[in-house]
Amino acid sequence: MTISNEVESEVVEQVQGKAADNAIDFETFHEKSHFWGRLTIWSVIIFTMSLPLYLSFGLGFHPGWSSILAGFMAYAAIVAFVWVIEPISYYPTLGVSGTYLAFLTGNIGNMCLPSASIAQSVVGAEPGTRKGEITATLAISAASIVNTVFLLFVILGGSYLITMMPDSLTAAFKFVLPAIFGGVIAQFALQKPLWGVIGIAFGLFVNLGPVPRPLQTFLCILGTVVVCMLLEKMKNKKTA
């Protein structure tokens, strides 16, 4: 699919006003996801790069490549492993379209995944199925829009509202994360109690045990998947 073709067909559909009820199948959905996903991510790569380039060469504040490199190397030592490991680890739950969405908008664990899994349980879709992927896409898109508009609004004018909030209340906002994770794990544990126990055991182990920080997410997901699959296999043998 070339850019001009896809944009042209989009425009034609828009003009004829039939885009909304023009149904497509799941394979076409994936093709279109790749197209729009890549187009938007490459655009953001170019836009974000233009900012330091403008500061360095447009305004003449270039700090020198050696100090950029020094800072980047220090930062990369912390995050470089995560660049690769995160998209791979989250892929089985996000799917093609979810990956494009979640890795552009960010907040994967604290916003995108919880929104997707609650929406899947609302419409009765399982993760890893086609229905599950479409449901997750709808939920993550909506979450991304709300999050971005909210951020825009606060940065443009409302930030003083938050500075007016009592400190004790702002401090309590750090409990949003444990609440989300506890709630969502409970939702899964209701369906698969044993899997929940295995997951939490791995979760505590990688966080408390001697596991290097960048490997933790990956090992926890991999460990949980492997042990759960072994259990499933044993169970199938027994019933067979």
Place this chain on the structure above:
Amino acid sequence: MIETMKVANSFPMWIIAMLVVGTVIFQAVMFIRIASRASADVGLTKSEVRAAVRTGAISSLGPSFAIIIVAISLITFIGNPVTLMRIGIVGSAPIETVGASLGAQAAGVDLGSPEFSPQAFTNAVWVMTLGGMGWLLFTALFTKSLGKMEAKVAKKKSNVTLMKAVSTAAMIGAFSYLGGSEMVKGVNESIVFVVAFLVMPVILWASNRFKASWLKEWSLGLIIVVGISVGYLLL
């Protein structure tokens, strides 16, 4: 520092930041459109499509608020537009703060110190930009290969059942990791985690018992309110 903030909040900065968040919103709108068009093919009704969108929007309110409270702290260091741009895309406020500090330090000053010059600011922006680029590049380049691998596996019927099970287990693993990292932060976090773990089944039970599916859509929002309230009392 004053001159630096003038540069950081100048008009061209705003334009670039707006282009970035505009693209993020555009992407989400496009994906809602194509996903709605494919919804019939996977057996989702029109009302289920609306429910999924609604649930996503509601569930993101709590996290958005929490994200923004942390993000506000970045504004004093790197100005409004750069904060908007960095927080608007992949990369959380804490990790961006790390990137900005490392960038400033590599230029020989501390983030937010009086010596924080436009050059140091530029260095910080470079480091944050290049550091955040890794995720974007990997996603742009390799999502298609991941999708091809998945499609190959999905050709066999037994593999589909396996993929479903793997996805569910992967989801449990991901949340357990994230939950574990909260629990090791302290006793209060652990209490909130356990309370949320116990209250969620009650909400889901009530939603089924009273046939109130709206309650399910609000479940994560309610859990967050419960969590903040319990945390507030503990502090």
